[in-house]
Amino acid sequence: AQSVTQPDIHITVSEGASLELRCNYSYGATPYLFWYVQSPGQGLQLLLKYFSGDTLVQGIKGFEAEFKRSQSSFNLRKPSVHWSDAAEYFCAVIMEYGNKLVFGAGTILRVKS
Amino acid sequence: EAGVAQSPRYKIIEKRQSVAFWCNPISGHATLYWYQQILGQGPKLLIQFQNNGVVDDSQLPKDRFSAERLKGVDSTLKIQPAKLEDSAVYLCASSSIRGNRYGYTFGSGTRLTVV
Known part of the structure; x- marks a missing residue:
């Protein structure tokens, strides 16, 4: 079945440290890929998207994501x-x-000072 | 441009009562979606409209949930009667084209608590 997997339920990083959030999908072809962020009590805000072209995409708030076809992954980084x-x-x-x-x-994501 | 508007922001009802949520999408967006987000889970699509017609309602519990989109603009999602497991955030989203590569714009959601 087609699915999206985010293996990490919680991640804690120190302020100023780097971040990588993992995402894998199960599908035979390349889908359209998105990362959204949701702050408490808020709706979903689109961070970035990928549908073709350069596999490293830049988004808002300093985030980027890399599409890796061989791994069926679209990991988010900052x-x-x-x-x-x-x-x-x-x-x-x-x-x-x-x-x-x-x-x-x-x-x-939890950020510790 | 104005975003997707939803009301109310919060609602608390007793089980077996009815409740309705309202959504006003971005002007000109033909496609409207209702998602249910249970605490600790990702949003799940309940129903998808293209203009005022239903495109996908395969995940909508039709014995208690109903939705309509009058004149292809505003939409209302109703639950009657509500169950405890309906406690969730109900998100409305819209897009200019169905399933397009630009993603959807989401409203702030309605948080429903059934007691």
């Missing part, structure tokens, strides 16, 4: 985390044009 980055992060995919957006279970 070189230096700020306390305001504490939130829940969701990887999501659209498997085919016209299909629905499917979310992973999310990773909660």
